[in-house]
Amino acid sequence: MSLRYLSGGESHGLALTAIIEGFWANVEINLEKINLDLKRRQSGYGRGGRMRIENDELKIISGLRQGLTLGSPITIQINNKDFQNWEKIMDPIFDHNLKENRIISRPRPGHVDLVGGLKYQHKDLRNVLERSSARGTAIRVAVGSICKQVLEEIGIKIISYVTQIGKKSITDNIKEDFEDIFNNAEQSEVRCPDLQTSNEIKGEIDKAGSKGETLGGVFEVVVLNSPPGLGSYVHFDRKLDAILSGALMSLQGIKGVEIGLGFEAANSYGSQVHDEIFYSETSGFYRERNNAGGIEGGVSNGEPIVLRCAMKPIPTLSHPLRSVDFISKEPFDAQIERSDVCAVPAASVVGESIIAFEIAKVLKEKFGGDSLDELKENVNSYLNYLEEV
Numbered sequence: 001m002s003l004r005y006l007s008g009g010e011s012h013g014l015a016l017t018a019i020i021e022g023f024w025a026n027v028e029i030n031l032e033k034i035n036l037d038l039k040r041r042q043s044g045y046g047r048g049g050r051m052r053i054e055n056d057e058l059k060i061i062s063g064l065r066q067g068l069t070l071g072s073p074i075t076i077q078i079n080n081k082d083f084q085n086w087e088k089i090m091d092p093i094f095d096h097n098l099k100e101n102r103i104i105s106r107p108r109p110g111h112v113d114l115v116g117g118l119k120y121q122h123k124d125l126r127n128v129l130e131r132s133s134a135r136g137t138a139i140r141v142a143v144g145s146i147c148k149q150v151l152e153e154i155g156i157k158i159i160s161y162v163t164q165i166g167k168k169s170i171t172d173n174i175k176e177d178f179e180d181i182f183n184n185a186e187q188s189e190v191r192c193p194d195l196q197t198s199n200e201i202k203g204e205i206d207k208a209g210s211k212g213e214t215l216g217g218v219f220e221v222v223v224l225n226s227p228p229g230l231g232s233y234v235h236f237d238r239k240l241d242a243i244l245s246g247a248l249m250s251l252q253g254i255k256g257v258e259i260g261l262g263f264e265a266a267n268s269y270g271s272q273v274h275d276e277i278f279y280s281e282t283s284g285f286y287r288e289r290n291n292a293g294g295i296e297g298g299v300s301n302g303e304p305i306v307l308r309c310a311m312k313p314i315p316t317l318s319h320p321l322r323s324v325d326f327i328s329k330e331p332f333d334a335q336i337e338r339s340d341v342c343a344v345p346a347a348s349v350v351g352e353s354i355i356a357f358e359i360a361k362v363l364k365e366k367f368g369g370d371s372l373d374e375l376k377e378n379v380n381s382y383l384n385y386l387e388e389v
């Protein structure tokens, strides 16, 4: 059986939920680590007023007993604290005919308001905004964080870091710094995205915010110690590069994903791009560089998997762009909503969690197993085979 999950929940509704199915039994789940990831997603400079209301904590409803997974569906929930301010507006059953429940009808360019209203035949664009909101990324982080705990059992680690906010690069050697920090520091030290935000960058975000502007940026996700052989070249929908980049593109605001050298490969000679193959008794087959970003032909090759994401600027502007009223068709400025100015650090934490789920999924496809011990046995026997090749 494959690993899968479904999620539900509106931004200002009662809660976000997910059910994870096909997860291994007997994995010890550390709730504190999950809540730390949820906190990381909420932090990062440039977040708006909503983050001062929420204090995300995971509630586990099924699939665990006394700290261990049972192999049964894992049902999880994160309550929206803000729901108490929206209880009537978001009432699933009754229309309370409130004055403040005015219809949202001025679609924001860059958000899905307009096309969502057309597609689902909604008149009130709140019915689009509620589910399209990146609030839903909180539950994706919880799913990824659970997956990270099984990955760590077999030595796979996933890190993420911001490399650019707007036009400003963060540092040239941030990846090495983060690998180093990740390997040596306590989890809580590495995991605060604010570590990545210098005063110069904070100044850029403040400057944008004070002009009614928003900022995007770039972040990277790296999978360390992935075994070779995840994904496959035999069918298009099993290719690891397609699976991982597609999953990252599903994150709100992501407009480009590169793997390894990415777009730079297009303007270089082949000899500058492809990673030569070496062999030694101690290391087996190895490479001296990793321009491929750990994936060749849709299969992981054992090098770190390096993914880079470009996030567009947040679409809700306090100096709004021109739009058209959905009902009257009159020209108007777009809707102004409470909003983040920059959410790239938060997105990098979500990206890391998205990749954790996808790696756990392809791991299950290759190695199967109903319990953690069975998974470990299967992974070890494959690694032993590789040593003997």
Ligand SMILES: Cc1cc2nc3c(=O)[nH]c(=O)nc-3n(C[C@H](O)[C@H](O)[C@H](O)COP(=O)(O)O)c2cc1C
Binding pocket: 048, 110, 111, 112, 132, 133, 134, 137, 251, 252, 253, 254, 255, 313, 314, 315, 316, 338, 339, 340, 341, 343, 346, 347, 350
């Ligand atoms: C963590 C995170 C927080 C976001 N916060 C906001 C926000 O406060 N306001 C907003 O308009 N868009 C926000 N966005 C972006 C929108 O959700 C996104 O741009 C929109 O759904 C359309 O993006 P798409 O074209 O990539 O689907 C956020 C995105 C992420 C990942």
Ligand SMILES: C=C(O[C@@H]1CC(C(=O)O)=C[C@@H](OP(=O)(O)O)[C@H]1O)C(=O)O
Binding pocket: 011, 048, 049, 050, 051, 054, 132, 133, 134, 135, 136, 137, 138, 252, 337, 338, 339, 340
């Ligand atoms: C709630 C979160 O992000 C939200 C994502 C978002 C959007 O349009 O995507 C809009 C804002 O929501 P609100 O209108 O309630 O302030 C953000 O705060 C979150 O990340 O937990």
